[in-house]
Amino acid sequence: MEKYMVGENEVFFRSSGIIHIILRGEQTAEIARSFQDNHELALAKFGGPIDYLIDMNQAGKVTPKARRMVKDLALSMDTGKVAVFGAHSLAKFYANLVLSSFGRDNSRFFPTKEQAEDWLKTSAGKPAPKTVC
Numbered sequence: 001m002e003k004y005m006v007g008e009n010e011v012f013f014r015s016s017g018i019i020h021i022i023l024r025g026e027q028t029a030e031i032a033r034s035f036q037d038n039h040e041l042a043l044a045k046f047g048g049p050i051d052y053l054i055d056m057n058q059a060g061k062v063t064p065k066a067r068r069m070v071k072d073l074a075l076s077m078d079t080g081k082v083a084v085f086g087a088h089s090l091a092k093f094y095a096n097l098v099l100s101s102f103g104r105d106n107s108r109f110f111p112t113k114e115q116a117e118d119w120l121k122t123s124a125g126k127p128a129p130k131t132v133c
Contacts (some may be wrong), residue, residue, distance in 0.1 A: 006034040014053075017046040018120060023059035027040075032069035039073060049080035051120050055113065056086035074107060082107035083116035 002013040008024040009031065017041055021035070042050045047132055062070075084107065110116040 004038060006038070007031050011035070011038050011040055013045065017042070018051045018053055020053040020055075022055040025058070025072040026060040027062040027066045028062060029065040029069060032066040032073075036058045036069065036073055039076075039078070043078055048078040050078060051080040052082045052084075053113075053116055054082065056084055059086070059087060080106065081120055083110060083120050084108070085113050085116040087111055095102060 001015065004011040004013075007030075010022040010024075011026075012020040014020055019038060039050060073079060086109075108116075108119055110119065
């Protein structure tokens with residue numbers, strides 16, 4: 001599993017073609033742009049579509065411009081499922097702000113990481129990720 005830092009956020013490329021992101025603090029347009037760059041790296045490594053597992057437990061404010069950029073990423077045909085989780089009420093609030101604008105049925109909010117991972121595993125019809133030597 002590869003790990004990248006985007007500001008205070010941690011980004012993990014899982015071997016299954018999932019990008020696992022642990023959000024910490026305010027999420028700005030600059031951070032969202034870095035997530036887009038990570039998406040391109042993951043596409044080159046795994047092929048597409050790329051699934052996301054996003055931990056909102058330590059996330060802060062998501063700026064409007066960052067929300068628009070994340071929405072564009074989620075609407076991309078190169079993005080598969082987006083599973084967002086967080087136990088505290090602010091996590092759910094911020095997740096719903098982002099998820100409600102996606103316009104596709106590829107995203108869900110879950111209270112726990114385990115529930116989010118289980119949903120990602122039920123990717124009926126999703127092609128297997130490319131093997132990288």
